[in-house]
Amino acid sequence: MIRFNGICKNFGATRALDNFSLEIGRGLVYGLIGPNGAGKTTAMSILATLLLPDAGTATVDGLDVVEEAEKVRGIIGYMPDFFGVYDGLRATEYLEFFAAAHHIPAHRRPGLAKTLLELVNLPDKADVYVDSLSRGMKQRLALARCLVHDPKVLILDEPASGLDPRARAEMKEIIRHLKHLGKTVLISSHILPELAEICDAVAIMEKGRLVVAGTVAEITAVSRGARQMRVAVLDRAGELAGFLATRPGVSETLADGQEVRFLFDGNQAEQAALLQAMVSGGWPVVEFAEIRRNLEEAFMAVTAEGVEDHGGN
Numbered sequence: 001m002i003r004f005n006g007i008c009k010n011f012g013a014t015r016a017l018d019n020f021s022l023e024i025g026r027g028l029v030y031g032l033i034g035p036n037g038a039g040k041t042t043a044m045s046i047l048a049t050l051l052l053p054d055a056g057t058a059t060v061d062g063l064d065v066v067e068e069a070e071k072v073r074g075i076i077g078y079m080p081d082f083f084g085v086y087d088g089l090r091a092t093e094y095l096e097f098f099a100a101a102h103h104i105p106a107h108r109r110p111g112l113a114k115t116l117l118e119l120v121n122l123p124d125k126a127d128v129y130v131d132s133l134s135r136g137m138k139q140r141l142a143l144a145r146c147l148v149h150d151p152k153v154l155i156l157d158e159p160a161s162g163l164d165p166r167a168r169a170e171m172k173e174i175i176r177h178l179k180h181l182g183k184t185v186l187i188s189s190h191i192l193p194e195l196a197e198i199c200d201a202v203a204i205m206e207k208g209r210l211v212v213a214g215t216v217a218e219i220t221a222v223s224r225g226a227r228q229m230r231v232a233v234l235d236r237a238g239e240l241a242g243f244l245a246t247r248p249g250v251s252e253t254l255a256d257g258q259e260v261r262f263l264f265d266g267n268q269a270e271q272a273a274l275l276q277a278m279v280s281g282g283w284p285v286v287e288f289a290e291i292r293r294n295l296e297e298a299f300m301a302v303t304a305e306g307v308e309d310h311g312g313n
């Protein structure tokens with residue numbers, strides 16, 4: 001549904017996008033994550049036809065964002081990271097205004113505004129002036145605004161930034177709902193664990209380049225190298241740490257109370273063999289499991305290590 005192909009974009013001496021390529025399948029919620037200045041907003045602006053790339057191509061549903069910009073605008077909804085709302089307009093008027101800009105016939109606009117306000121959980125704010133809404137409500141109204149022309153693709157630049165936990169949870173619910181409606185959603189965020197919850201896949205960017213892309217599980221695996229393990233025993237943890245240190249693939253053993261933590265570089269069969277060795281050695285093993293990294297830790301690891309490109313998804 002979305003394809004970036006070798007996109008480069010410079011601002012003076014700053015290379016905002018450097019041969020950036022990514023493919024995003026239809027109907028997915030796709031997260032774009034990266035540190036400040038990674039190029040997320042630049043990539044989204046190019047997709048939204050608001051910036052021209054210096055090199056490379058980008059398409060939305062097969063339409064070129066430069067050659068067929070007008071058609072692209074008809075099938076995307078774009079929510080920028082910073083946006084204003086107009087003074088002196090009520091929520092319904094605000095939505096009707098944008099519906100008019102999208103050539104929705106006048107008789108359909110009131111019903112559409114009502115439906116959209118319900119969709120973003122603002123049905124009781126129809127007659128409230130938009131500049132008096134809370135930040136979270138403004139964000140949701142802005143999202144409703146992106147939906148007036150029923151776009152296939154939504155491009156949401158940090159839609160949850162600056163929101164409190166409740167408002168973020170509401171935003172997440174709405175994004176889930178949009179997925180059920182069949183939309184393809186590209187979303188950028190710094191709130192990484194939240195992206196993990198709602199995204200089918202994520203791409204990590206750094207310095208204008210794609211670092212890694214895939215499902216959250218794939219990314220945590222790619223970034224992992226040796227896995228961190230934890231084994232809990234009824235007693236003799238210190239002795240077990242010594243034993244483990246002699247086993248292949250085991251490093252950095254650390255006994256702490258009734259548990260031992262260590263790094264393990266091995267496949268599942270080797271992991272099973274290790275458990276068997278512990279049990280055969282007489283250690284009373286209560287638990288043995290991998291300590292899974294969350295997306296945030298994976299993100300820190302891959303951006304620090306600069307993992308090679310793994311292509312799009």
Ligand SMILES: Nc1ncnc2c1ncn2[C@@H]1O[C@H](COP(=O)(O)OP(=O)(O)OP(=O)(O)O)[C@@H](O)[C@H]1O
Binds near residue numbers: 038039040
């Ligand atoms: N209009 C502009 N003029 C000059 N430099 C720009 C412009 N827009 C972006 N840049 C630069 O391009 C790089 C990428 O910026 P971009 O806003 O795309 O990153 P980002 O990943 O969205 O960052 P953030 O998370 O801080 O929003 C940065 O170094 C930024 O300073």
